[in-house]
Amino acid sequence: DAKTTQPPSMDCAEGRAANLPCNHSTISGNEYVYWYRQIHSQGPQYIIHGLKNNETNEMASLIITEDRKSSTLILPHATLRDTAVYYCIVRVHPSSNTGKLIFGQGTTLQVKP
Amino acid sequence: NAGVTQTPKFQVLKTGQSMTLQCAQDMNHEYMSWYRQDPGMGLRLIHYSVGAGITDQGEVPNGYNVSRSTTEDFPLRLLSAAPSQTSVYFCASSYGLGTSESDTQYFGPGTRLTVL
Numbered sequence: 001d002a003k004t005t006q007p008p009s010m011d012c013a014e015g016r017a018a019n020l021p022c023n024h025s026t027i028s029g030n031e032y033v034y035w036y037r038q039i040h041s042q043g044p045q046y047i048i049h050g051l052k053n054n055e056t057n058e059m060a061s062l063i064i065t066e067d068r069k070s071s072t073l074i075l076p077h078a079t080l081r082d083t084a085v086y087y088c089i090v091r092v093h094p095s096s097n098t099g100k101l102i103f104g105q106g107t108t109l110q111v112k113p
Numbered sequence: 114n115a116g117v118t119q120t121p122k123f124q125v126l127k128t129g130q131s132m133t134l135q136c137a138q139d140m141n142h143e144y145m146s147w148y149r150q151d152p153g154m155g156l157r158l159i160h161y162s163v164g165a166g167i168t169d170q171g172e173v174p175n176g177y178n179v180s181r182s183t184t185e186d187f188p189l190r191l192l193s194a195a196p197s198q199t200s201v202y203f204c205a206s207s208y209g210l211g212t213s214e215s216d217t218q219y220f221g222p223g224t225r226l227t228v229l
Contacts, residue, residue: 004204041218042203042223043221043223044156044203044205044220045220046217046219048216054183100171100172101205102155104155105154105155
């Protein structure tokens with residue numbers, strides 16, 4: 001699975017959009033981009049995933065560049081409850097391996113009042 | 114649905130003791146797995162199962178055993194606890210491996226284990 005690079009930390013004002021970048025320059029054509037987050041002391045939570053098209057759900061939007069070497073997770077109106085570590089994960093689908101999710105260090109997002 | 118449940122939430126063991134961490138899901142998921150998370154680090158896969166009766170090792174399986182007799186349950190056994198196994202343990206499940214949607218994993222709340 002391709003490696004990802006994320007900034008270690010970011011701040012965001014409550015009510016503003018939080019834009020979390022992820023670099024995955026070695027991504028292969030059959031690899032998807034997944035985003036999970038982990039709120040303090042809780043289990044990771046799935047947010048969104050995509051292959052090459054932009055995706056949106058009730059939690060967030062995912063913008064993938066045309067060359068697929070980077071992506072941005074957008075939380076449109078961040079709240080204090082969005083303070084968490086956000087993980088960008090790249091992996092193959094359909095998965096014929098262990099189903100393992102490789103969690104890197106992620107980005108710690110601090111939403112401030 | 115309760116989702117993925119784990120018991121106990123906290124546990125303290127002495128070196129050499131054995132115990133079983135319980136994991137259950139009520140979503141009829143085929144795939145279940147165990148991860149451990151050490152302070153300030155990402156999750157590492159211990160064991161996984163793609164269905165009842167089928168288990169396999171992840172990247173850090175030593176010192177742990179698993180079994181999958183039912184679709185719902187996937188217990189993790191520590192055979193002889195060591196201080197290096199002090200960690201937070203997460204169980205996860207998904208519908209299976211095959212499509213990007215089915216592979217979305219749901220995590221339990223975790224078990225915080227301390228081995229003295």
